[in-house]
Amino acid sequence: MQLVVLDMAGTTVADGGLVEQSFDAAARSLGVEPGSADHAAKLDYVRATMGESKISVFRHLFGDEERAQRANAEFEATYGKLVAEGRCAPIPGAREAIERLKADGRRVVLTTGFARVTQDAILDALGWRDLVELTLCPADAGGRGRPYPDMVLAALLRTGGADGVRRIAVAGDTSYDMIAGRRSGASVVAGVRTGAHGADALWGSGATHVLDSVAELPALLAGTAVRASESPETRT
Structure with a gap:
């Protein structure tokens, strides 16, 4: 090769689960309550589509482009903050x-x-x-x-x-x-x-x-x- x-x-x-933690922040920013059936279903989809472009995942989960972009921005900001705190290796x-x-x-x-x-x-x-x-x-x-x-x-x-x-x-x-x-x-x-x-x-x-x-x-x-x-x- x-x-x-x-x-x-x-x-x-x-990254020790930072994707799921960042998804939680993104979902909350759009009013998805942790522990709800909606949150669980969306988290299952995030897990199933690990590796996919994150904006594509949020487009599927939240439908319209504006909401997808808001969720993605919160996800990336949270993930970046956790990384800066030394949460990856x-x-x-x-x-x-x-x-x-x-x-x-x-x-x-x-x-x-x-x-x-x-x-x-x-x-x-x-x-x-x-x-x-x-x-x-x-x-x-x-x-x-x-x-x-x-x-x-x-x-x-x-x-x-x-x-x-x-x-x-x-x-x-x-x-x-x-x-x-x-x-x-x-x-x-x-x-x-x-x-x-x-x-x-x-x-x-x-x-x-x-x-x-x-x-x-x-x-x-x-x-x-x-x-x-x-x-x-x-x-x-």
Whole structure:
């Protein structure tokens, strides 16, 4: 693989449930009462669509554009504030994995479903501004986040980092990461079990591999055996 496209929250970054906390703030700002059936249904949708562009999630939940934008602004402000308070950290071994991938001659791009301001807050909090050559949010790829393949393809176009889509590896922790990777044509679409969705959901959404952590990805791409979750098709 020549180009590796990595998700952030849940894959390379542990945020300790900040998405749900930030959703609570966004929902309250629009009058959704915590503990209500409406709140529970909306939270279930947020969990199911982890990895999707957050503004797309709020458009679905709140209907009109004005309310969606208000919810998204509150979500991003709350998430950024919590990040600035030190409420996120690298997934163990993630930075080392990125450095190993680069040392092996691979180009690495970090992607997110958050807005640019939130992505930058995470990068600053972790001291990752100079860790990779390119970071992308949905707005950097024409506005469409996952499950569309646009960010993966934008990573290819903007870095020139691979001869073609089959030389791309994608890694993420959600079903939407897997769908986006498959739609992009990447030949490796690795799910990791450090975030929102479990192995069955990752396999079911098209993962080619499911790993315990992104820390195992360099060995996988180098052709070294790693312990991976067994696909449903191979279980006995």
